[in-house]
Amino acid sequence: MNQAQKEAYLREYSILKNEGKPFFPYAVAKDGAMACIVMVVIIFLSLLFGAELGPKADPTTTTYVPRPDWYFFFLFEVLRVMRNVPKFTPMATIGVPTICMILLFLLPFYDRSPERRIERRPIALAAGITTIAAMAYLTYSGAHTGSPNSVEIKPPATLSAAQLQVWHAGADVVGESGCLACHVIGENGNNGPGPALTNIANTVPAAQIASTLRNPTPPMPSFKDLPADKFNDLVYFLSTLQ
Amino acid sequence: MPRIPAPPLPKALQPRPKRPGQDVEAGAATPVEAGITVVDWLDERTALSPGIRWLMWRKVPRGINWAYTLGSATLFAFLNQAVTGVFLAMYYRPDAAGGAYESIRNINDNVFLGQFVHGMHKWGASVMIILIFLHMGRVFFYGAYKYPRELTWVIGVVLVILTLAMGFTGYLLPFDQRAYWASVVGININAGGPFVGPFLSNFLFGGADFNATTLSRFYAIHMLVIPGAMAALIGAHLYLVTKLGITAPPWLKPGADDTDHALAEAEV
Numbered sequence: 458m459n460q461a462q463k464e465a466y467l468r469e470y471s472i473l474k475n476e477g478k479p480f481f482p483y484a485v486a487k488d489g490a491m492a493c494i495v496m497v498v499i500i501f502l503s504l505l506f507g508a509e510l511g512p513k514a515d516p517t518t519t520t521y522v523p524r525p526d527w528y529f530f531f532l533f534e535v536l537r538v539m540r541n542v543p544k545f546t547p548m549a550t551i552g553v554p555t556i557c558m559i560l561l562f563l564l565p566f567y568d569r570s571p572e573r574r575i576e577r578r579p580i581a582l583a584a585g586i587t588t589i590a591a592m593a594y595l596t597y598s599g600a601h602t603g604s605p606n607s608v609e610i611k612p613p614a615t616l617s618a619a620q621l622q623v624w625h626a627g628a629d630v631v632g633e634s635g636c637l638a639c640h641v642i643g644e645n646g647n648n649g650p651g652p653a654l655t656n657i658a659n660t661v662p663a664a665q666i667a668s669t670l671r672n673p674t675p676p677m678p679s680f681k682d683l684p685a686d687k688f689n690d691l692v693y694f695l696s697t698l699q
Numbered sequence: 700m701p702r703i704p705a706p707p708l709p710k711a712l713q714p715r716p717k718r719p720g721q722d723v724e725a726g727a728a729t730p731v732e733a734g735i736t737v738v739d740w741l742d743e744r745t746a747l748s749p750g751i752r753w754l755m756w757r758k759v760p761r762g763i764n765w766a767y768t769l770g771s772a773t774l775f776a777f778l779n780q781a782v783t784g785v786f787l788a789m790y791y792r793p794d795a796a797g798g799a800y801e802s803i804r805n806i807n808d809n810v811f812l813g814q815f816v817h818g819m820h821k822w823g824a825s826v827m828i829i830l831i832f833l834h835m836g837r838v839f840f841y842g843a844y845k846y847p848r849e850l851t852w853v854i855g856v857v858l859v860i861l862t863l864a865m866g867f868t869g870y871l872l873p874f875d876q877r878a879y880w881a882s883v884v885g886i887n888i889n890a891g892g893p894f895v896g897p898f899l900s901n902f903l904f905g906g907a908d909f910n911a912t913t914l915s916r917f918y919a920i921h922m923l924v925i926p927g928a929m930a931a932l933i934g935a936h937l938y939l940v941t942k943l944g945i946t947a948p949p950w951l952k953p954g955a956d957d958t959d960h961a962l963a964e965a966e967v
């Protein structure tokens with residue numbers, strides 16, 4: 458905006474303001490009505506959902522799947538997607554939000570056109586809608602997929618329906634148990650300190666996998682306390698990785 | 700004693716003229732008159748009335764609609780967090796050895812209306828996040844961040860970041876499994892950031908890893924540092940809003956009838 462446009466805006470605004478009404482009581486009444494609605498919604502949510510407390514924090518568990526509150530799902534999702542390219546993970550989880558914040562911060566300084574009507578600001582409209590859609594999509598998919606710990610690989614094509622069910626159950630146990638913190642499976646997880654599990658069944662038979670899970674080499678924790686069915690699902694899943 | 704000038708009330712709220720025969724000189728003994736005397740006394744010493752008039756009897760432009768209430772609704776949600784937070788703080792103990800979890804359990808199970816207030820704080824946070832983003836959306840689509848309101852916007856962006864930081868630090872406090880693991884993952888994400896990442900995570904953990912002081916650090920940040928900063932910034936935000944005036948809806952033209960969109964359209 459140049460000086461003339463600024464002055465034109467101020468002139469126009471002062472007329473519109475003079476044509477208006479006093480803040481008290483007109484705007485205050487509307488704000489008050491809105492405040493009542495907000496209060497009712499909060500009370501309603503509290504009565505309906507309460508504030509449940511989960512099991513006590515236990516830093517020694519390896520089976521807990523972390524989940525943030527819903528308004529961080531989008532970040533969570535970025536983390537999950539970007540985990541596939543480990544080199545860029547820090548860049549994506551910190552870098553992308555930081556850049557977005559800076560862009561938001563500086564908005565009035567690079568969008569300098571005097572036009573205020575959204576239908577005449579095509580770039581702003583497109584950017585706004587894209588941002589809303591992206592946030593909504595990321596939040597939605599963040600809410601519907603597992604944690605960064607979940608395993609995403611294709612099951613072998615030869616499995617029967619029953620075997621497939623066990624296979625998926627086993628993949629879930631891998632996710633819950635935090636195996637991926639130290640092992641890589643396909644494109645999931647960290648490569649090390651544990652050996653890669655991508656083709657583990659080629660070199661280690663199922664019985665030996667089971668015994669390793671019971672009596673592992675430290676620092677890997679033992680999984681002998683898993684419920685038997687979970688343990689078997691886990692062993693079955695690992696024995697299909699070739 | 701000087702009297703404050705009468706405010707420019709709308710017709711409906713102005714005091715009715717006295718009916719003929721009514722006693723006009725009832726004296727300063729009636730409650731209303733006594734109240735006015737107190738106000739006059741205060742004003743003579745503080746000179747606050749011009750400020751209050753400036754704040755309350757400024758004009759808002761023609762055509763203001765419900766979307767303009769989102770800012771004050773956010774403020775209201777913030778106040779709700781402050782009040783319910785004070786009550787929670789009366790019972791909460793930031794003790795990672797188990798006291799924190801037990802104190803929340805106690806709030807939920809034993810304290811009168813404890814779970815209700817805890818729930819209002821928890822859900823109020825979500826409501827505030829939704830409202831702040833809606834308010835930001837209104838400002839964005841109405842082009843209200845443009846000259847001369849750039850600084851109002853910049854302060855607003857800082858407020859969004861602080862609000863999210865409140866959500867992040869508050870999530871750890873109940874110290875259940877969900878709280879603990881989400882915070883550990885969250886801080887580790889910070890640690891991966893370029894340049895400041897490791898320092899930030901070191902600061903949040905209060906060391907290299909999760910330890911006994913992490914929880915009290917989060918608590919201090921959550922209940923003292925960020926709310927203090929937010930209160931100050933909201934004050935600055937509202938000062939600017941009042942000083943610069945609230946924008947008119949961008950489709951309005953001066954002089955045109957605000958019920959007639961087509962007319963405003965045709966003029967351009």
Ligand code: HEM
Nearest residue numbers: 767770771773774835843844851852855856858859945946
């Ligand atoms: C704690 C958070 C916030 C509070 C309590 C708050 C409060 C308010 C209030 C009461 C108004 C008056 C007009 C209205 O309600 O629309 C306002 C206006 C404004 N707010 Fe906020 N706000 C907050 C966050 C934000 C954010 C996140 C932004 C943008 C990034 C922002 C930018 C603005 C701008 C530019 C105006 C002037 C709009 C106009 O004149 O039409 N605010 N704010």
